[in-house]
Amino acid sequence: MSNNRKVSFTIAASALALSTACSGGGSTAEYEAMNESTPTGTATEMPTGTATAGHPSPTFDAADVKFTQKMLLHHQQAIEMAKLASHRASDPEVKQLAARIEKEQEQQSQTMKDLLSSWGQPTPTPGMAPDMPGSMSEEDMRKLAAAQGKDFDKLFVQQMIAHHRGAIEMARTEEADGANPQAKDLAKQIITTQEGELKELEQIRDRL
Structure with a gap:
């Protein structure tokens, strides 16, 4: 694979990851990691569902x-x-x-x-x-x-x-x-x- 194709592939993969994160498509592990600092007992402690x-x-x-x-x-x-x-x-x-x-x-x-x-x-x-x-x-x-x-x-x-x-x-x-x-x-x-x-x-x- 040429260097130019490697760069293009890397840029595309990064864009896809960013799009997924912004659209709420992250994994449960990612969701938990983002909310590790949430105080226990608050309304956002855990999704109602x-x-x-x-x-x-x-x-x-x-x-x-x-x-x-x-x-x-x-x-x-x-x-x-x-x-x-x-x-x-x-x-x-x-x-x-x-x-x-x-x-x-x-x-x-x-x-x-x-x-x-x-x-x-x-x-x-x-x-x-x-x-x-x-x-x-x-x-x-x-x-x-x-x-x-x-x-x-x-x-x-x-x-x-x-x-x-x-x-x-x-x-x-x-x-x-x-x-x-x-x-x-x-x-x-x-x-x-x-x-x-x-x-x-x-x-x-x-x-x-």
């Missing part, structure tokens, strides 16, 4: 962690409120709705614990997130625990309305800012469920 059915996606960001930790605490308070209704409420509809809230939020709480575990993030303890929208103060909880019968019914409905509105606000923020598919799906589920329950609570409030 790597999650398999039934397994949490490793892709998450700070908004996902904040939402999941705070919503878990938020749910724990709602569960505590709902448990009180079983022996302090007098209205059958209040009791039924409280039991439903307790069951669904316990299931969602387990989902949130699983997500945090899969991300290597800590499960929150009470007091970690005092600024949760719609959350009850210690005084609010004491008043609810001391109420009985119709007084409990009215206070429970009033507090749970505020609580649900706060949860919906938090979930909408996650929908807008989150990166994790499972966390965003959970936020959507919370919005749908609690908007429906909010209407029920407002109807009960209006007739009590």
Whole structure:
């Protein structure tokens, strides 16, 4: 092969390699090498498509962690409120709705614990997130625990309305800012469920 043909071949091969890299046709090894410096736990940690059915996606960001930790605490308070209704409420509809809230939020709480575990993030303890929208103060909880019968019914409905509105606000923020598919799906589920329950609570409030 002449020197001129060797030079031409080298130039063509280099152009082909450059074209392949620019078009995203690089190998998995090349992709991983380019992303070795990406911090663990960021939204670009791993392509979303790597999650398999039934397994949490490793892709998450700070908004996902904040939402999941705070919503878990938020749910724990709602569960505590709902448990009180079983022996302090007098209205059958209040009791039924409280039991439903307790069951669904316990299931969602387990989902949130699983997500945090899969991300290597800590499960929150009470007091970690005092600024949760719609959350009850210690005084609010004491008043609810001391109420009985119709007084409990009215206070429970009033507090749970505020609580649900706060949860919906938090979930909408996650929908807008989150990166994790499972966390965003959970936020959507919370919005749908609690908007429906909010209407029920407002109807009960209006007739009590």
